Amino acid sequence: MRRIGIDVGGTNTDAVLLENDRIVHAAKTPTTPDVTTGIVTALGLLTTERRALAVDAVMIGTTHFTNAVVQRRDLTPVAALRIGLPASASLPPFVDWPEDLADLVRGEVFMVEGGHEYDGRPILPLDTAAVRQAAKRIRERDLGAVGIASVFSPLNPSCEEEAARILQDECPGLSITCSHQLGRIGLLERENATLLNACLVDLAGRTTRGFIEALERSGIRAPLYITQNDGTVLLAEQARQFPVYSFASGPTNSMRGAAFLSRREDALVVDVGGTTTDIGALRHGFPREANNVVEVGGVRTLFRMPDLLSLGLGGGSHVTADPLAVGPLSVGYRLTERARVFGGPELTVTDIGVAAGLLELGERTRVADLSKALIEETLERIRDMLEEGIDRMKTEAAPVPLIAVGGGCFVIPEHLAGVSEVVHVPHQAVANAVGAAIAQVSGEVDQIFQGLSREEAIAKARGIAEERAVRAGAAPGGLKVVEVEDLPLAYLPGNSLRTRVKVVGDIAAR
Amino acid sequence: MPPRPVSLDEIESIAIGAWILGTGGGGSPYLALLNLRRLYREGTVVSLMDPMELADDDRVAVVSNMGAPLVGQERLTDPHTIAQAVRMMEDVIGRSFRAVMSLEIGGGNSLQPFMAAALLGLPVVDADCMGRAFPEAQMTSFAIHNLQMYPLTLVDVRDNAVVVARAASWKWMERLSRTACVAVGSIASTCKAPRTGKEVKECGILYSTSKALRIGLAVRAARRAHRDPIEAVLASEGGQRLFAGKLQDVDRRATEGFLRGTATIEGLDDYRGHTMRLAFQNEFAVAWLDGRPRAMTPDLICVIDTVSGEAIGTETLRYGQRASVIALPAPPVLLTPKGLEHVGPRAFGYDLDFVSVFA
Numbered sequence: 001m002r003r004i005g006i007d008v009g010g011t012n013t014d015a016v017l018l019e020n021d022r023i024v025h026a027a028k029t030p031t032t033p034d035v036t037t038g039i040v041t042a043l044g045l046l047t048t049e050r051r052a053l054a055v056d057a058v059m060i061g062t063t064h065f066t067n068a069v070v071q072r073r074d075l076t077p078v079a080a081l082r083i084g085l086p087a088s089a090s091l092p093p094f095v096d097w098p099e100d101l102a103d104l105v106r107g108e109v110f111m112v113e114g115g116h117e118y119d120g121r122p123i124l125p126l127d128t129a130a131v132r133q134a135a136k137r138i139r140e141r142d143l144g145a146v147g148i149a150s151v152f153s154p155l156n157p158s159c160e161e162e163a164a165r166i167l168q169d170e171c172p173g174l175s176i177t178c179s180h181q182l183g184r185i186g187l188l189e190r191e192n193a194t195l196l197n198a199c200l201v202d203l204a205g206r207t208t209r210g211f212i213e214a215l216e217r218s219g220i221r222a223p224l225y226i227t228q229n230d231g232t233v234l235l236a237e238q239a240r241q242f243p244v245y246s247f248a249s250g251p252t253n254s255m256r257g258a259a260f261l262s263r264r265e266d267a268l269v270v271d272v273g274g275t276t277t278d279i280g281a282l283r284h285g286f287p288r289e290a291n292n293v294v295e296v297g298g299v300r301t302l303f304r305m306p307d308l309l310s311l312g313l314g315g316g317s318h319v320t321a322d323p324l325a326v327g328p329l330s331v332g333y334r335l336t337e338r339a340r341v342f343g344g345p346e347l348t349v350t351d352i353g354v355a356a357g358l359l360e361l362g363e364r365t366r367v368a369d370l371s372k373a374l375i376e377e378t379l380e381r382i383r384d385m386l387e388e389g390i391d392r393m394k395t396e397a398a399p400v401p402l403i404a405v406g407g408g409c410f411v412i413p414e415h416l417a418g419v420s421e422v423v424h425v426p427h428q429a430v431a432n433a434v435g436a437a438i439a440q441v442s443g444e445v446d447q448i449f450q451g452l453s454r455e456e457a458i459a460k461a462r463g464i465a466e467e468r469a470v471r472a473g474a475a476p477g478g479l480k481v482v483e484v485e486d487l488p489l490a491y492l493p494g495n496s497l498r499t500r501v502k503v504v505g506d507i508a509a510r
Numbered sequence: 511m512p513p514r515p516v517s518l519d520e521i522e523s524i525a526i527g528a529w530i531l532g533t534g535g536g537g538s539p540y541l542a543l544l545n546l547r548r549l550y551r552e553g554t555v556v557s558l559m560d561p562m563e564l565a566d567d568d569r570v571a572v573v574s575n576m577g578a579p580l581v582g583q584e585r586l587t588d589p590h591t592i593a594q595a596v597r598m599m600e601d602v603i604g605r606s607f608r609a610v611m612s613l614e615i616g617g618g619n620s621l622q623p624f625m626a627a628a629l630l631g632l633p634v635v636d637a638d639c640m641g642r643a644f645p646e647a648q649m650t651s652f653a654i655h656n657l658q659m660y661p662l663t664l665v666d667v668r669d670n671a672v673v674v675a676r677a678a679s680w681k682w683m684e685r686l687s688r689t690a691c692v693a694v695g696s697i698a699s700t701c702k703a704p705r706t707g708k709e710v711k712e713c714g715i716l717y718s719t720s721k722a723l724r725i726g727l728a729v730r731a732a733r734r735a736h737r738d739p740i741e742a743v744l745a746s747e748g749g750q751r752l753f754a755g756k757l758q759d760v761d762r763r764a765t766e767g768f769l770r771g772t773a774t775i776e777g778l779d780d781y782r783g784h785t786m787r788l789a790f791q792n793e794f795a796v797a798w799l800d801g802r803p804r805a806m807t808p809d810l811i812c813v814i815d816t817v818s819g820e821a822i823g824t825e826t827l828r829y830g831q832r833a834s835v836i837a838l839p840a841p842p843v844l845l846t847p848k849g850l851e852h853v854g855p856r857a858f859g860y861d862l863d864f865v866s867v868f869a
Contacts, residue, residue, distance in 0.1 A: 084584075084585075084667055086667040086669075087584075087585040087586070087588075087667045088584075088585055088586040089588055089667070090545050090548065090586070090587075090588040090589055090590065091541065091544055091545060091548075091588075091592070092587045095544055095548070096544055117581075117695040118580070118581050118584070118696060119695075119697065121695075123585075123667075123668070151584050151585060152584045185580060185584060186583045186584070187583060187584045187586060188541075188583075264544075283627075392830075392832060393830070394756075394830070395777065448580075498580070
């Protein structure tokens with residue numbers, strides 16, 4: 001199988017060509033404002049032959065959509081339809097959004113009767129007349145997207161589905177996001193994710209068209225997949241409906257790439273960039289996920305996001321003496337003009353690295369004046385920062401292997417407390433694109449089961465998760481369970497168990 | 511002294527303090543706080559009343575949100591239903607209330623009286639009847655003092671309402687109201703047996719709202735100054751640090767409608783080489799240090815994120831968290847022999863003689 005993995009970052013577009021498990025070519029080129037040109041350039045660099053690449057699949061990872069939310073750009077106003085009255089009436093959609101973002105996104109807010117109880121009974125029947133009223137208003141306002149959230153829809157999606165049918169009928173061309181497609185219990189957080197998704201669907205459509213155009217211009221005919229927060233992929237046609245699922249795909253791809261390049265399934269990954277160091281944990285080859293509420297651009301959501309610890313330490317971090325301090329300020333992408341080894345005025349971690357002989361960059365003579373004591377103390381401080389971060393991310397007492405990636409990974413010493421060995425990998429500069437190229441397809445379920453034993457609940461959840469994975473493009477054979485979690489629920493009768501199961505599998509062959 | 515107005519900023523602090531006083535349970539005050547932010551934006555101001563200002567003959571509404579915390583994440587708490595439960599109780603007893611107070615200051619119920627008060631135009635009494643959070647209705651200072659446990663009103667958003675007119679015991683009141691609560695979807699607003707001003711003054715846990723506020727202010731001040739928020743809580747409340755480490759194992763199971771389980775914390779820094787095991791029934795009940803009981807209910811056992819100072823609930827415990835365990839003193843009424851019968855370790859099924867951390 002030949003696959004291409006592409007990472008479209010804020011600064012660089014990276015691409016790799018994988019033949020089975022071997023990296024054939026890797027390329028790095030600046031990201032362009034139109035996205036397409038950068039990808040075409042990167043794809044061109046992957047082959048020296050004149051004919052187009054014959055591959056089985058192309059996987060693209062991008063931070064485009066997170067950046068849009070964080071930078072408040074390219075977002076469209078949406079309608080919010082909440083189903084559940086008379087429940088939850090006092091906290092309407094957008095209630096806990098930062099005001100500047102709500103002002104951009106809040107087109108119209110509708111709240112109608114309907115929704116379900118935890119045990120599947122309806123709260124009230126869906127008020128279809130009110131949904132039709134909402135449709136009329138959406139037409140009048142010419143809104144292009146709607147987010148629908150119904151109370152307990154992860155348990156019973158029927159109200160959301162019926163409302164979506166009505167809106168589709170009344171407003172042809174309206175793009176619709178239903179909250180049950182985005183998962184978890186927690187109405188506000190699920191609704192927030194739904195509304196964020198709705199306001200990004202237009203951008204996701206345009207971006208996906210840009211990706212497809214880039215493949216066409218490069219003469220590549222292969223299915224296009226977009227990488228997700230959890231290290232798996234969706235077909236581009238499905239993914240364009242769910243831009244929020246790719247919010248955290250950048251760090252995820254980097255960790256997955258590190259796992260692949262090092263042939264390790266369980267390890268810590270330390271990614272040292274220019275400004276920050278991200279520490280994450282791999283479990284069965286996938287990033288361990290954060291359990292709690294995750295904020296995106298100031299909005300509380302419940303996403304499948306990798307559990308990351310970010311330290312203000314990178315190759316560009318400022319170093320000052322008396323008293324000694326490292327970071328969090330950094331020269332960032334201006335390393336080649338600001339750092340001492342490039343003739344700049346700022347003493348950075350990179351300068352210390354060059355002076356200590358850890359890497360060769362710029363002119364070493366420009367840092368020859370640094371005292372041995374300062375160099376040693378700085379490296380010692382960096383070691384302390386790393387060791388503390390590593391200890392926070394570890395979940396077991398025994399030493400674990402650590403995979404070093406990123407442009408600044410020269411700062412990672414060979415021996416660290418709590419670490420059994422430091423693993424360096426080839427192609428670490430394009431670990432992101434490698435992570436994209438090797439992505440698998442997943443299916444997940446998070447639901448309350450009643451009247452079943454723990455084993456029965458997990459088996460049932462597994463069945464649903466497998467069905468979802470196959471629908472998302474996985475080969476039916478060889479699906480693997482990567483996560484099982486169950487939480488008994490206080491104050492609910494009938495042996496209620498909230499069960500979460502995730503399965504992954506390889507992409508079905510063409 | 512007339513009731514004094516409470517600012518929204520103070521309510522934000524009460525939410526932080528109440529979450530710590532929840533000792534792992536009681537549910538997060540976040541959604542109640544969102545409601546109050548909206549009510550304040552519309553111009554509402556709630557005032558706080560010194561319990562000593564109550565006349566003996568005044569009537570005080572004791573309110574709480576009842577149900578499963580998880581259902582509360584979908585059917586979001588609403589000031590109208592809690593206010594409705596109070597109005598209904600006024601109809602039942604044929605008298606108007608002078609003020610509203612909280613059943614439990616720990617967790618989300620700390621802010622229920624503020625939501626009710628905002629709509630009813632009544633003050634909130636600076637008191638509750640647990641001084642923390644507890645899982646059951648008979649675990650209150652009013653029950654310890656043998657006060658009457660009925661009537662109770664229970665209201666849901668659909669305009670269903672139930673009056674429990676009589677109950678043979680606190681356990682029966684818990685059973686009857688719990689059954690009604692499950693029937694309306696495992697979430698309901700309740701107004702407990704009304705109390706007279708005299709009963710509140712003599713049997714309530716006084717100034718617990720101020721206590722939550724004080725704790726919240728201490729945490730926020732420490733965060734702003736980049737000082738240790740846990741140290742700030744201990745200094746403010748005369749608490750003791752019991753342990754600091756990393757969550758190694760969590761085992762949860764639901765039995766008889768409660769979230770029971772244990773958590774194991776492996777020591778770090780000064781506690782390296784030691785292990786603390788915590789048992790919980792919605793709230794943390796007992797802490798063992800290297801196998802020996804170190805703290806037990808009713809002393810408050812609070813687990814706090816070592817870095818942020820944010821309380822960690824028994825539902826949100828997870829592997830790898832950096833957590834500190836602290837103990838705060840329990841209200842004296844809970845430490846009496848009668849109090850220990852209701853809320854001591856044996857009331858939770860642990861065959862231990864109560865020994866206070868602060869003895």
